[in-house]
Amino acid sequence: MNAAPSRTVRTTCPYCAVQCNFDLHLEGGLPVRATPTRECPVAHGTVCKKGLAALNDLRHPDRLTTPxxxxxxxxxxxxxxxxxxxxxxxxxxxxxxxxxxxxxxxxxxxxxxxxxxxxxxxxxxxxxxxxxxxxRYCMASASAALNRTFGLDRGLGFPLDDLPRSDLIVLVGANIAETLPPVMQYLKAARDRGGAVYAIDPRVTPTVKVAGRHLAPRPGTDGVLALGLLHLMKQWGKIRPTAPAHGLSDVLWHADDYPPARVAHECGVPESELIALARAYADARTPLILTGRGPEQHTHGTDTVQAWINLAFLTGHVGKQGGGFGTLTGQGxxxxxxxxxxxxxxxxxxxxxxxxRHRAQMAAHxxxxxxxxxxxxxxxxxxxxxxxxxxxxxxxxxxxxxxxxxxxxxxxxxxxxxxxxxxxxxxxxxxxxxxxxxxxxxxxxxxxxxxxxxxxxxxxxxxxxxxxxxxxxxxxxxxxxxxxxxxxxxxxxxxxxPTFRDLQNDFFLATRGAKADSGSRGGRVVQPGAAGALAA
Incomplete structure (x- = not known):
């Protein structure tokens, strides 16, 4: 019997949510190596060490092969x-x-x-x-906050190619150098175009070292920090939402209780560093806030993420190319x-x-x-x-x-x-x-x-x-x-x-017309709405 011929299959990395594409090279029916492809629309020819090591488990000696x-x-x-x-x-x-x-x-x-x-x-x-x-342990807090504000759970409402257009990127509890390595090229591109990158993290992570600007609040105080920044935006006349904001007065009233001295004390950061970050955000034309698991995985994670969304929304940056708010999905x-x-x-x-109505739609399907x-x-x-x-x-x-x-x-x-x-x-x-x-x-x-x-x-x-x-x-x-x-x-x-294609067609039909529509030709990505429902 002749061995299976050598061939190459282009597929998608199984690890993080960047979902890089690479070519899988097979000889004798078995994968021997993976190589990045410049045609990947997300990573543009880069694949991190995890992706390149994805073949290791395929040869794992403990692979399960029988019930x-x-x-x-x-x-x-x-x-x-x-x-x-x-x-x-x-x-x-x-x-x-x-x-x-x-x-x-x-x-x-x-x-x-x-x-x-x-x-x-x-x-x-x-x-x-x-x-x-x-x-539920990953992005449930951010998901709830996004739904509450925009009526949609979409981690990023924009392509990664927009990141270099930002003149200030604020990373909150996100160590992307280790968790989403291919995204680092976008941060570096933003810096190369003159943008600044702030990393807000209690630890000095590899991402902090690349960012160059660091604020290290005490663990669990990310929400206080966001309220403190919103307090200063109000004080400096930077509250200018571009769409109706339900609950605006309550949110701003709540932020009144977080002046710089209190925030600096509770977060454990110098007041001068807090004000420097606030001034950088206030002066930026297209500031972008990106949250990771850090602010989410607390008892009040949803409210914490909501506070950062409120900051971006009420200062009028949501919807700008290169600006606004996003949360970084982690799992593949x-x-x-x-x-x-x-x-x-x-x-x-x-x-x-x-x-x-939704129950009736799915029961019928x-x-x-x-x-x-x-x-x-x-x-x-x-x-x-x-x-x-x-x-x-x-x-x-x-x-x-x-x-x-x-x-x-x-x-x-x-x-x-x-x-x-x-x-x-x-x-x-x-x-x-x-x-x-x-x-x-x-x-x-x-x-x-x-x-x-x-x-x-x-x-x-x-x-x-x-x-x-x-x-x-x-x-x-x-x-x-x-x-x-x-x-x-x-x-x-x-x-x-009978085949996987039959399952896939069932899936496409089941999602047709919904917010996350995979059933229309080419799919449908719904962007965040025009109005925000804010929570104090």
Whole structure:
């Protein structure tokens, strides 16, 4: 038998939300190297070390290639018929009698199509209200603030190519030199054109060193800093929103309580440095505020991000080319992952599960009675806290796809104990993660280059992921596994796709006409609206 010929497949990096393109070179059917392409519209020929090392896991010696079922305390290899028989016997009765006792936990690394299918699987096949994903720990605060202000969760409402047009970039809690390395070229381009870059971070990170200007507030005081800057903008006559701002007087009244002396004291920064930043922002023509996970991951993360949005909006910079506000998505498909139905309160296309009109639209598309669609259930941490609980709201079973909550969730020790207490923990993964090692059933899934699909990067740009190779052994593509599970629990309706293209067409139709529309030709990116709903 002749070996497979050498070939090259252009695809998309699986790591961060920049979603660089590169060429994957295969020999004998196996990838041997990845090379950047200058035709990439985002990174323009650069790929960071993580992207270039993406091939390493493809050769990982622990790659899962067969289902594993727990027997006598040990995970042992079994065939697919036996694995699916376990699902039938374990979940089938629960789905029929108590679907609210089953949960689903997804990931911001899934393709748009898998995100869609996972949400559909939870609500149509399982009929459970309890589905959420690890992105709840990532951008949920920023998402809520963006929705509250603009009515849309879009991390960046502009392309990265706009960044060099900014004459002041303020990075708040974002260490992009290590988390989104290809974006650094845009910061450097802004500096080369005479722009200034301020990094607001308690630590001296590699990004701080490149930025050149640094303000180091105490952890947890980012919101106070934003209010202090807004206080000075009001004092200096810089409040000039270009669109109606609901709640304007309340916001400005609240900012009155944050004069420079108080802000400097609470943030632990010299008052002179605070005023220098405020003056730079006030004098800039196109200042741009970019937030990262730093200001979001606090008890009042939504209000903190809201305060930075208010600063940009009320000074009239939102909507300017090179200016305004943006929040930097982190995970590979963090943007698409929170648009197409795996959030506990969301339906495909960024529709709301609480909206009767949206519920009716999706019920009609899925050909199910509207009352079969559950209302929103547990969010991510609530879902993990409910695992193994016997009372109302507790879970007996959990299905995990593409996530490792034992490592990534808050309170990892307690999460581990909760997962151990489950009657059934089904994990779909390609490596034996810490969560998979606790499972009662592990199903071998697909890696990034073993599947087709699309991802949505931090700009809202939808890009194609091409299949370059087949999954090894008995491993299956994740979308096929979800369909297998739907059949196993006795709910095959809507989960019989002859090919991936049929699934993708279903996804396109499901999002057509919605805020996050992938169904119209070329897709549709909705920009932030003209009015802002501010919160004090």
């Amino acid at each position: 594993l079922l727990r027997r006598d305390g040990q995970l042992v290899p079994v065939g697919w018929p036996e694995a699916l028989a376990y699902v039938r016997d374990a979940l089938g009765p629960l789905v029929q009698s108590a679907p609210q006792r089953v949960g689903v936990f997804g990931s911001g690394s899934l393709t748009n199509e898998k995100t869609y299918l996972l949400g559909k699987f939870a609500r149509v096949a399982l009929r459970t209200p309890h589905i959420d994903y690890n992105g 498909n963090g943007q698409g992952g929170r648009e197409h139905g795996q959030k506990n309160d969301q339906l495909p296309g960024a529709r709301s599960l609480r909206d009767p 899925w050909n199910v009675p509207e009352h079969h669609l559950p209302q929103p259930g547990h969010s991510a941490q609530e879902l993990l806290n409910a695992c193994g609980e016997s009372g109302e709201g507790g879970l007996d079973a959990l299905i995990v796809l593409g996530s490792n909550p034992v490592v990534s969730a808050a309170g990892a020790g307690q999460v581990t104990e909760n997962l151990r207490a489950l009657k059934h923990l089904i994990v779909i993964d390609f490596l034996p993660s810490e969560t998979a090692q606790l499972a009662t059933l592990v199903l071998p899934g697909s890696m990034w280059c073993e599947e087709e699909g699309t991802t949505t990067n931090l700009e809202g740009r939808v890009q194609r992921r091409r299949r370059a190779m087949t999954a090894p052994g008995a491993a299956r593509e994740d979308w096929r596994i979800l369909c297998d599970l739907a059949h196993a629990v006795g709910r095959p309706h809507g989960f019989t796709y």
